Amino acid sequence: xxxxxxxxxxxxxxxxxxxxxxxxxxxxxxxxxxxxxxxxxxxxxxxxxxxxxxxxxxxxxxxxxxxxxxxxxxxxxxxxxxxxxxxxxxxxxxxxxxxxxxxxxxxxxxxxxxxxxxxxxxxxxxxxxxxxxxxxxxxxxxxxxxxxxxxxxxxxxxxxxxxxxxxxxxxx
Amino acid sequence: xxxxxxxxxxxxxxxxxxxxxxxxxxxxxxxxxxxxxxxxxxxxxxxxxxxxxxxxxxxxxxxxxxxxxxxxxxxxxxxxxxxxxxxxxxxxxxxxxxxxxxxxxxxxxxxxxxxxxxxxxxxxxxxxxxxxxxxxxxxxxxxxxxxxxxxxxxxxxxxxxxxxxxxxxxxxxxxxxxxxxxxxxxxxxxxxxxxxxxxxxxxxxxxxxxxxxxxxxxxxxxxxxxxxxxxxxxxxxxxxxxxxxxxxxxxxxxxxxxxxxxxxxxxxxxxxxxxxxxxxxxxxxxxxxxxxxxxxxxxxxxxxxxxxxxxxxxxxxxxxxxxxxxxxxxxxxxxxxxxxxxxxxxxxxxxxxxxxxxxxxxxxxxxxxxxxxxxxxxxxxxxxxxxxxxxxxxxxxxxxxxxxxxxxxxxxxxxxxxxxxxxxxxxxxxxxxxxxxxxxxxxxxxxxxxxxxxxxxxxxxxxxxxxxxxxxxxxxxxxxxxxxxxxxxxxxxxxxxxxxxxxxxxxxxxxxxxxxxxxxxxxxxxxxxxxxxxxxxxxxxxxxxxxxxxxxxxxxxxxxxxxxxxxxxxxxxxxxxxxxxxxxxxxxxxxxxxxxxxxxxxxxxxxxxxxxxxxxxxxxxxxxxxxxxxxxxxxxxxxxxxxxxxxxxxxxxx
Numbered sequence: 001x002x003x004x005x006x007x008x009x010x011x012x013x014x015x016x017x018x019x020x021x022x023x024x025x026x027x028x029x030x031x032x033x034x035x036x037x038x039x040x041x042x043x044x045x046x047x048x049x050x051x052x053x054x055x056x057x058x059x060x061x062x063x064x065x066x067x068x069x070x071x072x073x074x075x076x077x078x079x080x081x082x083x084x085x086x087x088x089x090x091x092x093x094x095x096x097x098x099x100x101x102x103x104x105x106x107x108x109x110x111x112x113x114x115x116x117x118x119x120x121x122x123x124x125x126x127x128x129x130x131x132x133x134x135x136x137x138x139x140x141x142x143x144x145x146x147x148x149x150x151x152x153x154x155x156x157x158x159x160x161x162x163x164x165x166x167x168x169x170x171x172x
Numbered sequence: 173x174x175x176x177x178x179x180x181x182x183x184x185x186x187x188x189x190x191x192x193x194x195x196x197x198x199x200x201x202x203x204x205x206x207x208x209x210x211x212x213x214x215x216x217x218x219x220x221x222x223x224x225x226x227x228x229x230x231x232x233x234x235x236x237x238x239x240x241x242x243x244x245x246x247x248x249x250x251x252x253x254x255x256x257x258x259x260x261x262x263x264x265x266x267x268x269x270x271x272x273x274x275x276x277x278x279x280x281x282x283x284x285x286x287x288x289x290x291x292x293x294x295x296x297x298x299x300x301x302x303x304x305x306x307x308x309x310x311x312x313x314x315x316x317x318x319x320x321x322x323x324x325x326x327x328x329x330x331x332x333x334x335x336x337x338x339x340x341x342x343x344x345x346x347x348x349x350x351x352x353x354x355x356x357x358x359x360x361x362x363x364x365x366x367x368x369x370x371x372x373x374x375x376x377x378x379x380x381x382x383x384x385x386x387x388x389x390x391x392x393x394x395x396x397x398x399x400x401x402x403x404x405x406x407x408x409x410x411x412x413x414x415x416x417x418x419x420x421x422x423x424x425x426x427x428x429x430x431x432x433x434x435x436x437x438x439x440x441x442x443x444x445x446x447x448x449x450x451x452x453x454x455x456x457x458x459x460x461x462x463x464x465x466x467x468x469x470x471x472x473x474x475x476x477x478x479x480x481x482x483x484x485x486x487x488x489x490x491x492x493x494x495x496x497x498x499x500x501x502x503x504x505x506x507x508x509x510x511x512x513x514x515x516x517x518x519x520x521x522x523x524x525x526x527x528x529x530x531x532x533x534x535x536x537x538x539x540x541x542x543x544x545x546x547x548x549x550x551x552x553x554x555x556x557x558x559x560x561x562x563x564x565x566x567x568x569x570x571x572x573x574x575x576x577x578x579x580x581x582x583x584x585x586x587x588x589x590x591x592x593x594x595x596x597x598x599x600x601x602x603x604x605x606x607x608x609x610x611x612x613x614x615x616x617x618x619x620x621x622x623x624x625x626x627x628x629x630x631x632x633x634x635x636x637x638x639x640x641x642x643x644x645x646x647x648x649x650x651x652x653x654x655x656x657x658x659x660x661x662x663x664x665x666x667x668x669x670x671x672x673x674x675x676x677x678x679x680x681x682x683x684x685x686x687x688x689x690x691x692x693x694x695x696x697x698x699x700x701x702x703x704x705x706x707x708x709x710x711x712x713x714x715x716x717x718x719x720x721x722x723x724x725x726x727x728x729x730x731x732x733x734x735x736x737x738x739x740x741x742x743x744x745x746x747x748x749x750x751x752x753x754x755x756x757x758x759x760x761x762x763x764x765x766x767x768x769x770x771x772x773x774x775x776x777x778x779x780x781x782x783x784x785x786x787x788x789x790x791x792x793x794x795x796x797x798x799x800x801x802x803x804x805x806x807x808x809x810x811x812x813x814x815x816x817x818x819x820x821x822x823x824x825x826x
Contacts (some may be wrong), residue, residue, distance in 0.1 A: 063460050063463075064460060064461075065459060065460030065461060067459075069452075069513065069514060069517070070510075070511065070513070070514050071514070071719065071723075072514060072518075072719065072723035075506075075719060076719075081459075081460065081461050082460070082461035082462075083460045083461055083463075083464075084460075084463070084464040109731065110731065111729065111730075111731020111732075111734065112729070112731065112734070112736055114729040114736050114737060116532075117728070117729050117737070119728070119729035119730070119731045120731060121730075121731040121732035124732050125732060126729075126730045126731050126732040126733065128728045128729050128730070130728075132524060132528055133527065133528050133531035133532070133536075134465055134523075134524045134527035134528050134531070135464035135465060135524075136464065139464060141524065143461065143728050145730065145732075147732070147733075148719055163452070164448060164452075166455075166459070167459050167460060167461075169460065
């Protein structure tokens with residue numbers, strides 16, 4: 001019984017220490033690069049990947065926007081966005097294969113393969129492409145997301161202001 | 173020569189320039205009218221300053237009274253202006269619908285005309301009488317179309333003239349004074365009192381509201397947008413109009429203060445953040461990422477001062493009053509109204525996935541969808557940016573609610589009333605299919621609401637820290653059989669907290685805790701596959717555990733962070749009523765606390781025991797050939813350290 005009590009106390013202390021350390025690290029840590037660079041990473045991924053997808057799908061129209069927003073839980077900010085690529089309707093499997101080939105051949109890394117999606121990443125930026133009937137016949141949804149990072153001082157002011165100013169048009 | 177007279181091809185009638193987006197004008201006027209109404213109310217309630225006396229007091233009283241009367245006159249004028257615009261926009265909505273019908277008719281008539289021309293071309297003489305008869309009938313229908321089109325144009329013109337006359341009638345202060353003195357002016361105080369009396373009887377509220385005239389509804393939306401926008405049972409479109417005006421009023425007021433050099437207090441800054449977040453949540457439906465979904469956003473709740481400034485907010489994507497499938501998403505810990513935009517984006521993701529899943533069925537299934545992000549309760553949270561000790565003290569007090577159920581129980585009642593309101597306002601007489609999705613502490617809130625009799629068809633509990641007090645089994649939630657679904661990632665630390673005995677059974681915390689872990693096999697819910705997330709160590713509990721594993725249930729596939737979208741796809745099936753497609757994974761057979769126990773044990777092993785062992789082994793390797801006795805002694809010590817650890821830390825929770 002004494003051992004159990006000691007063990008529980010140990011558990012409580014360890015859990016508390018880890019949690020406090022974690023929260024402290026979170027509340028005092030910050031991104032190692034300025035938000036403008038994070039933004040550029042995401043913009044570079046989108047502006048390189050989306051034209052490849054457009055070509056693979058023989059797209060007739062593509063619109064992608066992005067902007068800063070707060071992360072889930074209110075800790076940190078993230079540069080993310082998305083849009084729609086319109087293309088002639090076709091065999092979705094073949095179209096997905098063409099998109100996958102175009103992106104991986106260009107050096108984007110593919111993660112776990114998810115049915116009906118092509119999801120790739122580069123420089124901590126994920127980009128997902130999937131057909132979306134909700135957007136109309138032949139429409140493909142594009143979404144991308146950088147890492148959630150915490151910023152302070154002028155950097156924090158920058159991301160907050162950008163969040164309020166709305167989105168940037170990235171493609172076209 | 174035989175002649176067959178074919179009517180002339182019908183050109184398209186240009187679309188009306190007044191669109192749904194034109195409603196922004198009404199929002200502007202209502203926001204201005206509300207602001208003026210607030211000022212007039214203030215002026216009426218204040219005479220001369222308390223320390224004035226004699227002639228000065230009398231003069232001040234007169235001045236304030238005169239100001240109140242003038243302001244009220246402006247308010248009355250704006251009220252009538254808003255009504256005129258509202259009636260005009262309503263009329264234009266009808267005219268657009270009539271225009272659509274006329275253009276469909278036009279297309280059909282032109283097609284018939286083309287067909288007749290084809291039949292005439294090269295037709296033998298004996299068919300001429302029949303073709304002439306057909307042409308005569310077609311000419312008659314073309315003439316009817318022209319008459320109807322002319323009538324439609326006259327109606328549009330008449331609507332415009334009526335609006336212009338109404339606006340012209342109140343464009344002078346004297347006319348505003350007359351409008352203010354009008355004995356027939358709506359008594360908004362009496363209307364507000366009646367609405368307050370009806371309280372939470374959402375069916376009665378809905379019937380009463382629908383029985384008001386447009387004049388009365390317009391007046392109440394201007395005088396009390398906060399009441400209209402936040403009362404369950406009032407139709408979603410009207411709540412949205414009232415709340416949108418209130419949001420705009422607040423943003424204009426607070427930004428105006430900033431622009432004029434005033435420094436906002438902390439609570440005013442919070443107020444501004446709440447308003448801006450609600451506006452972002454509504455606006456993002458038309459951002460490039462979502463624009464092609466062509467889905468309308470509705471602000472269903474906006475109370476920026478609730479819960480000490482944490483605020484209340486709810487935004488719907490798709491109209492829940494007409495939707496075939498509605499989902500209410502209830503976020504959890506760390507969420508307040510300043511986070512409604514982020515939660516709204518998750519609701520939009522769910523909206524799109526649900527529509528896509530229905531379209532992917534064989535055959536594709538039609539049906540309209542509405543998803544709602546609802547932050548209508550006091551979620552435990554703290555300001556992560558806060559650094560001042562006093563703020564941190566407040567934050568600690570607030571977040572401490574995470575280990576008690578008080579907020580979840582109060583939130584459960586509010587959630588249940590919100591759902592009742594959705595039932596009352598649905599044009600079909602009740603929601604055809606409504607799903608409530610609770611995430612994190614929101615799952616405890618949702619489960620508490622369900623146990624209290626919430627009128628939902630399906631319930632989803634995600635990353636749950638507990639299913640609330642008194643809920644020991646799925647049957648305690650009162651949902652139809654097979655309609656409670658649970659998603660819990662193995663590496664989501666919040667889902668390790670469930671259990672009826674608290675985290676430390678038999679000790680001080682048994683009175684705390686948030687109830688049974690609904691992911692347990694024995695709980696009896698349907699557990700669905702989710703991305704289990706990535707293992708983490710040390711401070712990774714925040715960056716990976718909380719920020720990624722606990723918050724990724726609504727995400728698209730995310731290879732940079734190693735997540736799939738299994739939870740989102742399954743939730744879409746549940747929301748659309750295709751729950752037969754959900755595969756039951758059976759649930760956990762290991763206690764939720766054991767996950768926490770194993771993780772903490774692993775951390776201790778990793779950070780404490782292993783370094784000791786590594787040190788011993790370094791020493792041993794350094795003396796291995798020279799001092800066999802020392803080497804054997806060190807080996808014994810390594811084994812001893814490992815044994816001591818195993819002894820101290822049994823395989824399972826004791």
